[in-house]
Amino acid sequence: MSHLTDLPPWAALLVCGLMLVGAATTLIGSLGLLRLPDFYARLHAPTIATSGGTILLCLASILCFAVLQSRWVFHEVLIIFFVTVTTPVTLMLLGQATLYRDRFEEQQGVPRKQKPAPGEE
């Protein structure tokens, strides 16, 4: 097995940078769930973690193992692809469920069905 200490300094720096920025992005995404005011606004927070965070972490992994094993490693691309394709589906489902419930309960500030907003072309 290869060891992480075999990583040349330039690659180690780059991998560390990607990891730290990716982890920070994911943390901010989770923080957003805490800080944003309502459910619809909170829908936006996890997408930062899934798009930015996952991509950066996977890039770090690709780079690290490609340099260590001196060959191209691409299967992390599948993680990026499936996370980016499946998260929106969950979020849309949650969003539509909330919208349905809020309309049913006649909450304030929720757009009515089949009534385009004024100024719509």
Place this chain on the structure above:
Amino acid sequence: MRTWFPYPLLSIALLLMWLLLSQSVTPGSIVLGLVVSTVLAWVTLNLQPARSRLHRWSRIAGFILRVVGDVIRSNIAVTLIILRAGRRPVNAGFMTVSLDLDDENALALLACVVTATPGTAWLEYDRRQKILLFHVLDIENEDLWRKTITRYAADLKEIFE
């Protein structure tokens, strides 16, 4: 050809996925991947997904580049909004935009792109009136969002229809 490969694009994508997962391009894994992708395409046939034809392959790269650029930009924007959320109230709101897209797969792709981009979330699409309801985190740039979505829709229309 159609009976054996009902969904050629899906089969190719599955084969690519298989090769990536097994991390080898030996003849054995290619044969196994071909079998798996063909069988899974037949299984998909029972689900009867909507068929669409890709017309302008050359526009796909441009579309992907534009989406990647927008995702990076809005990642930074939403990060700043969340970090400032304690001091500055978040100005989120609903928006509607009318779309001129009919192809089901194009709409699905647009929904994924819109929701995967931080700052915009697809909520509801009214098929009869062709009006999309979505939620944005930063409603101040309302025109910008409307322009972005309309441009995506125009790109997808060129690619799919």
